Amino acid sequence: MKKKRPDRREGRGSPPGSSRPGTSWHGARRVSEKPAVEEIATMTIDRIAKGGDGVGRANGMACFVPRTAPGDVAQVAYVAHARHGRGRVLQIVTPSTHRVDARCVHYERDHCGGCQLQHLDDETQRDARRHIVQDALLRIGKRTIELPELVTGESWGYRGRLTLMLLPRGRGWTGGLHPHDDAARVFALDECPIANPVLVQCWFDMRERLHGMPTDRFLRVSFRLLSADSGQETVAVVVQGGESWSGGAEWAAALLRASAPVRAVWWLPRGGEPVGLAGDVATDGAAGGLGRQFEAAEAGHYEPDAREALAFAQVNPTVATALRDFVFASVQAFAPARVIDAYAGSGELTERFARDGAEVVSIEADASGAAATRRRVEEAGLGDRVQVLTALVESALASALPADVVVLNPPRVGVATGVTTLLEQAASRGVRGIVYVSCDPATLARDLARVPGWRIDAVRCFDMFPQTAHVETVCVLRPETTT
Structure with a gap:
């Protein structure tokens, strides 16, 4: 008999084949657990949270409810956790004026997970993404910023x-x-x-x-x-x-x-x-x-993945071009003689910085990306200006310094603590600017909290993924002591 594959939805301690609900395993002893009890509440949705869920309050507790809109009055079945609740809509009592009919048949019929915000009009979606960034920087990063500008493109048919x-x-x-x-x-x-x-x-x-x-x-x-x-x-x-x-x-x-x-x-x-x-x-x-x-x-x-904006998979080429142009202009504003392009992907920005006259250290852990960068700069006749390192940024950054500007384009998990520790001290080694490209406002905010010696000079958001809650952000940093 073929052995049953473990159910990925089971508890971490469940042995293979133990798919019975309401149980967990501690060693060889099975412990019964009470199934989650849903409570019913009628709530008004106040805002859209990271991930696209609407947020309302039930009995004083923040409750996250998918496929709701700011201004909805909804009857919700929710499960209370320690600090928040998670719910599902039973009925929309009073629909928000920001609601629209989803264009895709799969959005409602099949609960498609590819989009989270098709039920919102474009303006409300864009406003939500801007607030997600602003809220994350304040709540996690302890940084207060104005509501950032959002660069937009087509809302439909944009994915490449x-x-x-x-x-x-x-x-x-x-x-x-x-x-x-x-x-x-x-x-x-x-x-x-x-x-x-x-x-x-x-x-x-x-x-x-x-x-x-x-x-x-x-x-x-x-x-x-x-x-x-x-x-x-x-x-x-x-x-x-x-x-x-x-x-x-x-x-x-x-x-x-x-x-x-x-x-x-x-x-x-x-x-x-x-x-x-x-x-x-x-x-x-x-x-x-x-x-x-x-x-x-x-x-x-x-x-x-964060690399979609600058490297292999340009999901939204038009907005990706605008993002690259902004990153390049932000770096160019420092008039750098030497740039570190960290998490460099296939080296599009590396080549551009080198063409502008800078010496560039390109750091990319993925061997295929680093090889593509080497080919790119050699074919462009820029090999004498570019050093390509196939390495983790946390391993290579210290030896790559000094530099005038460091560009960061990390994956969704953000940068390692060793990187932020080094960057916090980098101003003393001649670094005059950091340009951070992020696809996750929460990890961006966390990393900014780790570099209190750097102030935010500019924040711009890029609407790379309309109909979703995802947003790309570019944050330009200068040392606090810079006048």
Whole structure:
């Protein structure tokens, strides 16, 4: 008999196979737990919190309720925890004037987890994202700022990448996304209004040909917009999962014939390196980066990686360009002779700083990203101005100093404590500015609290992910002693 896989929703102490609700395990002894008891309350939603939940109060306790809008009066079933409650809507008693009908059929019908704010009008969404940043900096970072500016772009059809889960069903596969309230399930995707339409069309072309995929308990597939050749948008497809795929090349060739926009098909086997299966795989030199975005992701989570803004996977190219321009201008304002580009990705900013005349130390732990940077600067004839380090920032930063400006673009978890400790002392080593690019306001605020010797000179937000609660933020810091 096949051994049952542990349920990921079980308690941390549960042994394999123990899926009985209301129990936990301490050693060999099973201890009964009372199931969570829901309480009912009618509340007014005051604001949108990080993550996209509406926040109201029940019996004096802050209660987080998904898919609610500021101004909603809602009857909610909630579970009280130590300091807050988490609830679900039973009915909207009085809808907010900020509510709109969701454009995507999956948002309400399937509880799609890809978006959190489609039920809000654009202005309310943007205001919520600005307040999320301001509130995090005050509450966690103990920094008071004005409500930051938000650079916006298109609200729909903006995504240059569509990533779907494939789960076995019978002899075939179901491909789509997870509901926000059930990460074990996948619903079949029929539309995605936030994605570039050509990506959705490529998915339609592919889902007719899901037979012959590699065997695994689940797969991921990503459609990534590459470019527009002669006015036609082109797409790379990456399939992740499985350990062997004997018919992969034939399957990929068939997909290229069936879907005109698809120009390259890659396969990322579990635990292996990316394999170019068909098409012009040379058009996507950052294949390793395409794979890494999957390796870092957990099923059911749609948070963007910080590197999406500046490196491999530009989900929103228009706003990403504005973000890069702001970072470059912020660095340029210091007139630096030497710049450290930390968490540098594939080196787009590294090249730009070097072209502007600066010496650059580029630090990137991912070997494929560092290799892409080396190729980029050598091809641009800038190799004598750039030193590329394949290393963790916390290991390499001390030896990379001194510098005039340090650029940070860390992953969602923020920077290591060793980095902030070093930066707190960096002004004495000649650093005149820090430019921090963040995709998580909470970890940005935490890291700012660790460098009290630096004051905020500018904060600007970038609306990289409309219809979601995610926001990119660029924070420019100067030493407190600077006049």
